[in-house]
Amino acid sequence: MERYRIVFSGSGGQGVITSSIILAEAAVIYEGLNAVQSQSYGAEARGGTTRADVIISDGEIRFPKVNQPNILVCLTQQAYSKFSGSIRPGGLLLTDSHFVQLERKVDACQVELPMYETIMNAMGKPTPLNLCMLGAMLSLVPLVKTKSIMRVLDEKTPADFLEMNKAAFEIGKKLVAELGIEPQELA
């Protein structure tokens, strides 16, 4: 496989760090890949923007930070403004249409999905937005199998949230399937 450099961004409480850890663990434990996951906190955390980085590769990973992501997810306008310029040409930009209004074209495939709205309609609360996002992202770029994510959820999710999180992941996959967007080949 090639090396995937992924940045999840949004605001504190949206679960972007959790989703990045779930992805990294699924890749490593169930698919035999290597992964590094990190977050920098600083002025961003105080200002409300959270960013989590994941690098996935079948080779060794020496530097754990992502400079130019080939997959960038933005769940707030502030995160979009801050990070969308850094996307690798030919990459994938995934945004939530409730939180982010696209302001410019980037040299990447831009996919805007009503994840927040769909989750609120289905579940009445925004908590599992991060799993919905992960389901959508992995339908667009099938880095790891759904089965691997589900196994991580089985192990890590408190019992009360397990079914909700699994359902949210499936909702994310379905959103992509319904839009007829094909899985991406990333540059």
Added chain:
Amino acid sequence: MERYRIVFSGSGGQGVITSSIILAEAAVIYEGLNAVQSQSYGAEARGGTTRADVIISDGEIRFPKVNQPNILVCLTQQAYSKFSGSIRPGGLLLTDSHFVQLERKVDACQVELPMYETIMNAMGKPTPLNLCMLGAMLSLVPLVKTKSIMRVLDEKTPADFLEMNKAAFEIGKKLVAELGIEPQELA
């Protein structure tokens, strides 16, 4: 403040990643510091050793990985064997006496605490061991205030676990207080 390089290590499921994230968030959001938190997954994750790195500083942090920790926590023998050689001279090595048998002297302050045993006696389950460890560590090296940790717990912990986690943190603090170990000045 100086720069603190912290490595939490143990096995998957002991919560070392969670505790590292709680510490980083407390430092940044409530104490105005900078922090970087990361974990590498690879052969380690499959073999069962988990390691989470945190760097805390009032200055800019350029490289997010810890090579030589000045605080190293080991919650399994395997983690101890693997990482204890990397500790910075004059640093702090904190181990759990149920899981780790010390095998050699390192040029660091070695503190062995019965965290697992105390948590099992008090709570009947090992889940909040990571909070107990964090309470003990922060009593030994008061990097951030207890109040800041509690505020992060208030925001991040599912309601069912909040009181248990807070109590476990206090148990860790008390373990250090009872042993009469003074807060450390780290090299």
